[in-house]
Amino acid sequence: MIELPPTVLQIILNFSIGLIVTVSLNIEVGFLNLPQFGRLLAVLTGAIVAAAVPGRILAAYMGLPWGADYAYHLYNFGIVAQINNMLCENPGLSLGILVFTLMLAALVGGAVGYLCAYPALRLKEAYLGITLLAFGELLMTIAWNYDPLVGGTMGVWVVDPFRFVGAGGTRFTFAALFIFMVAIVVYVYAELLARSPFGRVLKAVRDAEVAASVYGKDIVKIRTQTLIIGGSIAAVAGALWAFFTGSMKAATYTRLTWTFWPWAFMMLGGIGNNLGILVGVFLYTISRTAIILYKGSISAIIPIDPEWLEYIMIGLVIVAVVLFRPQGIIPEKPTLALPKQRLKAVLEELGKEK
């Protein structure tokens, strides 16, 4: 099988994961104007599902310890190594486990979104934003300290459903391409959602809540559904990330990476517009990879860690976008209810009648 160079892999991976998370954020923030500052919550849920569930199922199937012992760091490595050896031999089982886990992550992420709907229907703006942010931190604290779940501070190894294609570069190429595929599916789904009647209802509620409810739209139901959709997509991203990295440590999931960066991607590209998000994520991924790639040569010239340049860059972009182009690179356009051709035909017909 083909092997891609690590830099290309890095770009594909960061782009795909960033795209999935940002698209899910955009469905909630861009289409419905919910102050979702707790994207971390759903992403972390997905990662926990991927780290805790498939390994335990396979361990129980193989007759290995699967209870609290599974997450104990001294046993975990051995157990996961045995499971991975078994998965190498069974491509079908590997793919099955992969798909099953992603579906389970989506389900649990959706449930988390549903739970978030309880405060989301009661609190307003900043109160809601900070409550959601706090929920994410809460889950992180629990996962970090409660060892039997995902190993606490020691973390756990995640079973590797990509290993059957081969070790090393082949595995990473396959995994990155698989994640890229999922990202494309998610993107197409979000685009279809934006064009669907449901997407137009979301934008109607966002722009004029009272008017929408006058027309008989159930605001409570719409908000709940949106949170469920966003939560499940973000959880899939978390599960994919955990599978790709092969290990799971709660503290590596920070609100900066999984909440604020997607916000920055979204603001740069254009809030409420899927194409804009694609562009925003792509630009960020390229510039971040460039910084990482030239890390050595940057720190040779100026005596600092280039990591901070990344922070400064993202901060500057956020401030610049807010100041000079609040609508983003590609502003949101009203979506058409029918294909353009048909609308034109209808217009012509109307013109003839007159």
Add this chain to the structure above:
Amino acid sequence: MMSTLGVDLILFGFLNVFSDYLLRVHRLPAKYFIFETRDIAVSLGPTSIRLVGLVAPLVLVLVVVLLHLFLTKTKLGISMRAAIENPELASLSGINPELTYAIAWLIGGALAGLSGGLLTLVVTGYTAAGMTMVVSFFAGSIVGGLYSIYGALLGGFLVGVGEYLGVSAIATLVGGWIYAYRPAIPLLVMAITLLVQPRGLAILWGGRR
């Protein structure tokens, strides 16, 4: 909120750049600061506490009194409240809302800096200290309600007491493992309060809705 974060990220980046520069060029240990041991101990009757334990509450009282006087007695403070309440009406009566917002930011930044100065005497100072602690500060301000000084006072008090005294109280009941979850306590306090009182506790004594 996002533009605040953008500024925060820029400042954070430059702070780290500066500390890296000090460390690598001048060989100064600029990553961690421990001032706790440098603090003066003050003997108070039978016990002795560190000076910051006296200074911090005094500063708090001073700040609250000054803010109260500023917001209720001075022209600028009243116009600030007016600009937040109804910007259009305020600008009709000759208040420049943009200027008052800028001044509010100035005061907010100054008070945050003041608290940071006191904080380094209590915890180890490092560049990401603010980033890790900011969530419980958010929690404190939200619990009290965003439009009231006394709400903030009560919120900060509740969250702080919950985080330290509350945890020790719970620990005597359920055991020491709870200490690991200490950062989660203020968040829990906040979540519960908001679900009962969605606009913060300041509503209880007639704060702004």
